[in-house]
Amino acid sequence: MSEHPADYTADEIMTVTAARALRDGRTCFVGIGLPSGAANLARATHAPGLVLIYESGTIGTKPDRLPLSIGDGILAETADAVVSVPEIFNYWLQPGRIDVGFLGAAQIDKFGNINTTVIGDYSDPKTRLPGAGGAPEIAASCREVIVIVRQTRRAFVEHVDFITSVGYGSGPGSRERLGLTGAGPGKIITDLGVLEPDPQTCEFTATGLYPGVTLDQARERTGWDLAAAPGLVTLPPPTATELAALRRFTTRAKE
Amino acid sequence: MAEIVPLAEAIGAAVHDGDAVAMEGFTHLIPFAAGHEVIRQRRRDLTLIRMTPDLIYDQLIGAGCARKLVFSWGGNPGVGSLHRFRDAVERSWPAPLEIEEHSHAGMANRYVAGASGLPFAMLRGYRGTGLMEAGGPGRDGPQHPSIRAVTCPFTGEILTAVSALNPDVAIVHAQRADTSGNVQLWGITGIQKEAVLAARRSVVTVEEIVPALDPRPDAVVLPAWTVSYVAAAPGGSRPSYALGYYDRDNDAYQAWDQISRDRERFGQWLDTEIFGAARV
Numbered sequence: 001m002s003e004h005p006a007d008y009t010a011d012e013i014m015t016v017t018a019a020r021a022l023r024d025g026r027t028c029f030v031g032i033g034l035p036s037g038a039a040n041l042a043r044a045t046h047a048p049g050l051v052l053i054y055e056s057g058t059i060g061t062k063p064d065r066l067p068l069s070i071g072d073g074i075l076a077e078t079a080d081a082v083v084s085v086p087e088i089f090n091y092w093l094q095p096g097r098i099d100v101g102f103l104g105a106a107q108i109d110k111f112g113n114i115n116t117t118v119i120g121d122y123s124d125p126k127t128r129l130p131g132a133g134g135a136p137e138i139a140a141s142c143r144e145v146i147v148i149v150r151q152t153r154r155a156f157v158e159h160v161d162f163i164t165s166v167g168y169g170s171g172p173g174s175r176e177r178l179g180l181t182g183a184g185p186g187k188i189i190t191d192l193g194v195l196e197p198d199p200q201t202c203e204f205t206a207t208g209l210y211p212g213v214t215l216d217q218a219r220e221r222t223g224w225d226l227a228a229a230p231g232l233v234t235l236p237p238p239t240a241t242e243l244a245a246l247r248r249f250t251t252r253a254k255e
Numbered sequence: 256m257a258e259i260v261p262l263a264e265a266i267g268a269a270v271h272d273g274d275a276v277a278m279e280g281f282t283h284l285i286p287f288a289a290g291h292e293v294i295r296q297r298r299r300d301l302t303l304i305r306m307t308p309d310l311i312y313d314q315l316i317g318a319g320c321a322r323k324l325v326f327s328w329g330g331n332p333g334v335g336s337l338h339r340f341r342d343a344v345e346r347s348w349p350a351p352l353e354i355e356e357h358s359h360a361g362m363a364n365r366y367v368a369g370a371s372g373l374p375f376a377m378l379r380g381y382r383g384t385g386l387m388e389a390g391g392p393g394r395d396g397p398q399h400p401s402i403r404a405v406t407c408p409f410t411g412e413i414l415t416a417v418s419a420l421n422p423d424v425a426i427v428h429a430q431r432a433d434t435s436g437n438v439q440l441w442g443i444t445g446i447q448k449e450a451v452l453a454a455r456r457s458v459v460t461v462e463e464i465v466p467a468l469d470p471r472p473d474a475v476v477l478p479a480w481t482v483s484y485v486a487a488a489p490g491g492s493r494p495s496y497a498l499g500y501y502d503r504d505n506d507a508y509q510a511w512d513q514i515s516r517d518r519e520r521f522g523q524w525l526d527t528e529i530f531g532a533a534r535v
Binding site: 032033055056057058067068069070071072073075076077082084085086089090093094117122125126127128129130131132133134135136137140141162163164165166169174175178179180181 | 281282283306307326327328329330332333334336337340341344345356357358359360363364366367378379380381382383384385386412413442443444445446448449473475496498502503505508
């Protein structure tokens with residue numbers, strides 16, 4: 001994008017920033033699309049011991065190219081274990097064994113609630129989206145959730161049209177009332193920077209912006225009154241190593 | 256006991272108009288050949304059940320076979336929308352499509368309950384989501400037909416119950432069967448075992464029928480007495496894949512995006528690829 005004069009794209013710095021959020025040695029339940037790219041990049045760079053788990057039942061999978069779907073053969077062939085779909089959800093996800101749930105979104109609101117179901121009214125939708133998949137229980141049960149989504153006014157809305165996966169519900173106390181065992185979304189990583197929940201209000205605020213991105217630009221692309229967190233930082237650009245690893249994946253995915 | 260018959264005969268005997276049909280296979284081993292045979296035999300008013308509708312149900316919906324869809328994720332994996340599904344939901348073409356929508360965990364547990372002979376399964380799920388009210392509509396909509404809150408009789412915790420799925424017929428694809436009709440599949444085994452055990456009847460298509468199955472420690476085995484019909488259908492899960500036989504045809508998934516966008520182009524695809532193929 002033109003606002004990034006350096007030799008990386010907004011999508012690339014987003015993916016690299018998301019990968020950096022995944023620490024080595026942790027277990028990560030990976031959604032398809034942007035999360036999968038970032039999780040695989042993390043494993044290929046600073047987090048070789050990151051355990052990748054996909055809802056297709058592949059645990060500890062180590063693909064050397066990006067899977068197009070969550071059930072690609074490469075995921076099964078390189079996994080520590082392949083289990084059935086009921087088992088992955090009931091034994092592995094539900095009890096809270098997984099550290100990080102990594103999700104995408106079509107719409108997300110200021111409390112981190114995610115919509116991947118419909119735009120418009122449920123019974124007469126303007127756009128029918130794919131739906132829930134594994135996301136509602138990933139969002140409920142992983143110890144922490146990270147969301148990766150491109151920041152636009154259409155995606156970042158005051159209220160989502162449909163709550164597919166719960167973030168902080170209607171604010172502080174919602175998750176506890178609903179009996180959701182995980183802590184909820186800790187970060188929203190976008191093509192402009194990073195948002196994190198305010199510890200008091202649970203409302204997502206800007207905590208980091210990429211080099212060259214201004215708070216005003218982020219506010220223009222957010223449907224709620226986006227506040228800057230105290231200590232808002234400029235996030236570091238991708239390193240040459242990270243970019244090379246990411247581009248190797250992207251090239252192979254297209255082969 | 257499984258009867259080994261040609262695919263057209265298996266579908267003709269097992270799938271009737273108005274049936275609830277589950278075709279399963281989680282990205283891997285999707286029973287495309289069997290789905291195409293259902294279209295070819297012009298079955299109507301089906302309730303289609305499947306966690307990930309994928310191209311196979313996009314095709315059945317577009318061809319007018321479905322009255323209702325029970326599902327948890329309806330997209331073209333890694334590509335985008337299922338356009339025939341969207342056209343049915345958004346514009347009732349070629350016919351209105353009733354939907355009953357779940358999460359993956361909910362659908363998986365519904366099959367487990369069905370396979371277990373229980374009326375419902377329990378999970379921690381759905382709480383706070385729109386799915387709880389939506390079988391229908393948004394915030395003030397009617398209660399979902401197959402999701403309820405329940406209280407644990409031991410701890411008092413509020414959990415979620417989902418009703419059992421017991422399809423009239425389950426259709427899956429596997430790598431192999433032996434000449435007695437015992438079925439073996441491996442790799443990502445998804446929800447196929449539960450779907451077959453939950454269903455009243457079942458059809459299993461296979462890459463090959465062999466004299467005897469080599470034992471494989473990681474394989475799911477469906478003994479012949481749990482299966483109604485076995486049919487040889489080499490390549491029967493293309494453009495998805497069969498581990499050990501062929502890879503996923505990612506280009507076909509990309510190409511479907513264009514074919515399925517347009518009603519007319521989809522109609523041509525049906526004529527040549529489904530109905531034409533049958534008359535050769």
